[in-house]
Amino acid sequence: MPQRLTRFFASRKGIILAGAVIGIVAPLLQKLGNPKNMGICVACFERDIAGGLGLHRAAVVQYLRPEIPGFVLGAMLAAYLFGEFRARAGSAPIVRLVLGAFAMIGALAFLGCPWRAALRLAGGDLNAILGLAGLAAGIALGVQFLKSGYTLGRAPKTYAAVGWIMPLLMVGLLLLRILAPTFCKDGPIFFSASGPGSLHAPLSIALIAGLLIGFLAQRTRFCTMGSIRDVILMRDTHLLSGFGTLILVAVIVNLIFGHARLGLAGQPVAHSNHLWNFLGMALSGLAFALAGGCPGRQLFLAGEGDGDAAVFVLGMIVGAGFSHNFALAGSPDSVAAGVAKVGGLTPFGQGAVLLGLVVCLLIGFTMREQRKEI
Amino acid sequence: MATVDARGLSCPQLVILARKAIEAGQFPIEVLVDSVTSRENVRRMAEKAGCSVAVNEMGDEFSLTLTRR
Numbered sequence: 001m002p003q004r005l006t007r008f009f010a011s012r013k014g015i016i017l018a019g020a021v022i023g024i025v026a027p028l029l030q031k032l033g034n035p036k037n038m039g040i041c042v043a044c045f046e047r048d049i050a051g052g053l054g055l056h057r058a059a060v061v062q063y064l065r066p067e068i069p070g071f072v073l074g075a076m077l078a079a080y081l082f083g084e085f086r087a088r089a090g091s092a093p094i095v096r097l098v099l100g101a102f103a104m105i106g107a108l109a110f111l112g113c114p115w116r117a118a119l120r121l122a123g124g125d126l127n128a129i130l131g132l133a134g135l136a137a138g139i140a141l142g143v144q145f146l147k148s149g150y151t152l153g154r155a156p157k158t159y160a161a162v163g164w165i166m167p168l169l170m171v172g173l174l175l176l177r178i179l180a181p182t183f184c185k186d187g188p189i190f191f192s193a194s195g196p197g198s199l200h201a202p203l204s205i206a207l208i209a210g211l212l213i214g215f216l217a218q219r220t221r222f223c224t225m226g227s228i229r230d231v232i233l234m235r236d237t238h239l240l241s242g243f244g245t246l247i248l249v250a251v252i253v254n255l256i257f258g259h260a261r262l263g264l265a266g267q268p269v270a271h272s273n274h275l276w277n278f279l280g281m282a283l284s285g286l287a288f289a290l291a292g293g294c295p296g297r298q299l300f301l302a303g304e305g306d307g308d309a310a311v312f313v314l315g316m317i318v319g320a321g322f323s324h325n326f327a328l329a330g331s332p333d334s335v336a337a338g339v340a341k342v343g344g345l346t347p348f349g350q351g352a353v354l355l356g357l358v359v360c361l362l363i364g365f366t367m368r369e370q371r372k373e374i
Numbered sequence: 375m376a377t378v379d380a381r382g383l384s385c386p387q388l389v390i391l392a393r394k395a396i397e398a399g400q401f402p403i404e405v406l407v408d409s410v411t412s413r414e415n416v417r418r419m420a421e422k423a424g425c426s427v428a429v430n431e432m433g434d435e436f437s438l439t440l441t442r443r
Contacts, residue, residue, distance in 0.1 A: 006410065010414045010418075082410075084409070084410050084411075086408070086409055086434065088382070091382075091384075146386060146387065146390065147390070151383070151387050154381070154382030154383055155382050155384065156382060157382075157408070221411055221414075221415075226385075226386075229386065230386070233386055233390075234386075234389070234393065234419065236418075236419070236422070238418065292384050292385065292386075
């Protein structure tokens, strides 16, 4: 039976099922309280976690999102049930930390990771097209590096306890969310009183949703970056059928719930600065491609024992801290005194995205293995 | 006979290596991988490329033998 299930989940039907479930669950979470077009956003939720811990002090985006621990622990459960938990670590962890940080800086310039780009599109936010185009461009660049021998090297097997560290950190986050202690006057744990951080689905539902998606995604290897990469690299549409299904199903569910509103200007938690929407996601796409997975996939890998993916996740949380502390994140379109104002990036944010692109290019160019002829 | 040792590598590098071996055409090709994900990814790519795939489980590692169909 487990073998048959494994073959099913590895099949096209399996990946389509995963995409469909995410496409239903994400708008549902939004209906139950999560911010608009943000039913699930791995980058935003990790940014909120960084805020909840006080690693940045942007008061509107602070909340220990239970979906993220759910992703890791659901993937871990699936990996153990199917005998796939395999602790490994040591494939250039410092590079993964840097890639994670810049992936986050790029995502927060756009205001969302690939998951949210899909959900924004499904909610009618046409700025997401620029984001997705940037994502594809960044990934296409990453594919060129992969083709020319880019690799961060092999990850050796290690003690199972190494693979447990990230899941245990996630249990710790959940405990902090549940107990909500205050560590000092005006100190963490922070909970936003207004803004996106104050909007959230009930704890138990968010956690169950996270566990379910983590479980399914571990079984099916759902990956938003991989879906575009595999098409460019080898004309393989397997993963893309999952990502495409996500968007399609989310459109339908959004229409049923009345969430969708078509347009460019004034979309929820979004800006219509096209250049930086494109470049922000291009940076993210390149960083994800060089690190071998989208932010969701990195969480699922961390759950099945991949210590390097865990370092990437920590890099994203660190990147979120820098992003908000240094005013690098995009500001949404706003209306002030009846006048619509286009949001976007500060000069610091623009500089950080460009710096990130330069760093990722350097990583791509300098970390190539001369292949032995086979 | 060609051997691709893809243990410890993650996707897509190992799939690229296996595909290069298929293009080089020295069948049968043995691909060594150490995860179920890698096994399934190589299997899917190889079957698409017109190969038959036989899997041999060796502890927690796998040896895939690719032959021309």
